[in-house]
Amino acid sequence: MKKINRIITICCLLIATAPAVAEIQVLDYIVAIVNDDVIVNSTLQEKVQLVLDKWRQKHRRLPPRAQLEKQVLEELIISALQLQVAKRSGIQIEDSRLNEQLRDIAAQNQMDLPSFRDHVERAGQSFVEFRESLRKQMIMRALQKRQVVKRITVTDREIDNFLANQIQQGTASSEYHIWHILIATPEAASPEEIKAKEQKAQKVLAKLKAGADFQEMAISVSDARQVTESAGDLGWKKAGELPTLFNKVINKMAVGEIQGLLRNPSGFHIIKLVDKRDSEKSIITQTQARHILIKTNALVSDSEAQKRLEELKYRIEQGDDFAKLAQAYSQDTLSAAKGGSLDWINPGDLVHEFEEVMDSLSESQVSEPFQSRYGWHIVQVLARREHDNTKKARRVKADQQIRKRKFEAELQSWQRRLREEAYVEYRLVDR
Known part of the structure; x- marks a missing residue:
């Protein structure tokens, strides 16, 4: 509680030292105590404003601010609890990793980092605050990976059963756009508590x-994670990405239909099927190629490796x-034994810098020497073909969907335990 006392003392000093003639201003105040930390009103209002800005881009009517503040505050509490666990666990994000992530985000928005910084600040947000917010998100993801993701396993039998069920239900290629509301029940809830939540x-x-706006209702009452930003919109999901509870009804629902109440240990769920579509086959371009690799080390510099490959290319x-040259000179021992052959390559099988050069070549063409993280290469494209990768792609997607479904369930359960075991005191003023 020392930290809380320091904040209160600072507030008192600010009041005591303010000039008597100065205009009276409302100072920041605590809206929640979370174990030994606090959440202040300015933090809450900044987050609320960000949510409202996003909401205005999609909706005409704004959700009730009082309800929105409660929802946002609960999300801030969950974030604070996770950051506390991460701190105790020694999880940190170094500046180098943070800067790399910022460059990636800038690139995704087709900007360099200085341009992205200007873009953030023109939107009215401090880049320093944006940067630190991103650091916190990365810390929480690292914690979730340690606490949740690493405990999730998916077996071949689970994938087989998953695909068989999809075929049986006729949902193998179906995707659903769903809105969702959760009225959560606490762990070990009493019959009275469960009855009250059900009502x-x-x-x-x-x-x-009766016609109430689903997303406005989600903002007002849903206990689902990050509902203030999504407004209950789960986006497009494969059937396998949805909880098993939803899968039992989703294929029978008409677009626009609302279904509920669906009950599981998390609570009572209400869903609306916004839209439905079928995904297409996965047709990919495979490349048959071979290469020669020269690795660099204390004796072989980059320039020496490049020179050797230039000589081999000339030959x-x-x-x-x-x-024969690959067998004699390539330091990729596995492919060298096959004359440098990499067999048929799917997109994404190899490192990006290798595939980028390979994809730029015409058939029979030999590349100039180029560098990857493994050393220096020359590569020759022998042939290309269109390949129906649907079967493999479905297994990969099935694995991803099962993992995602398990992750969502485990994360929600873990966060609920964190919340129930914590000391939380609300001080949000009712409006």
Whole structure:
């Protein structure tokens, strides 16, 4: 509690030292105590404003501010609890990793880092605050990976069963756009608590079926994670990405239909099927290629490796056999034994810098020497073909969907335990 006392003392000093003639201003105040930390009103209002700015881009009517503040505050509490655990666990994000992530975000927005910084500040947000907010998100993801992701496993049998169920249900290629509301029940809830939550959920469902705006209702009452930003919108999901509870009903729902109450250990769920679509086959371009690798070390510099490959390329162009040269000189021992052959390559199988050069070549063409993280290469494209990768792609997607479904369930359960075991005191003023 020392930290809290220091904040109160500072506030008192600010009041005591303020000039008597100065205009009276409302100072910042604590809206929640979370274990030994506090959340102040300015932090809450900044987050609320960000949510409202996003909401205005998609909706005409704004959600009730008092309800929004409660939802945002609960999300800030969950974030604070995770950051406390991360701190105790020694999880940190170094500046180098943070800067790399910022460069990636800038690149995704087709900007360099200085331009992205200007973009953030023109939008009215401090880049320093944006940067530190990103650091906190990265810390929480690292914590979630340690606490949740690493405990999740998916077996081949699970994938087989998953795909078989999809075929049986006719949802193998279906994707669903869903809105969602959760009325959560605490762990080890009493029958009275469960009954009260059910009654609340029934009232929400009745209002929705009477025409109430689903997303406004989600903002007001849903206990789902990050509902203030998504407004209950789960986006497009494969059937396998949805909780098993939803899968039991989703294929039978018509677009626009609302279904509830769906009950599981998390609480009472209400869903709306916004839209439905079928995904297409996965047709990819495979490349058959071979290469020669020269690694660098204390004795072989980059310039020396590049020079050796230039000489080998010249010999190939003069008629020497690529396969024999690969067997004699390539330091990729696995492919060298096969004359440098990498067999048929799917997009994404190899490192980006290698595939970028390979994809730029025409058939039979030999590249100039280039560098990857493994050393220096020359590569020759032998052939290309269109390949139906649907079966493999479905297994990969099934694995991803099962993991994502397990992650969502485990994360929600873990966060709920954190919340129930914490000391939280609300001081948000009712409006």
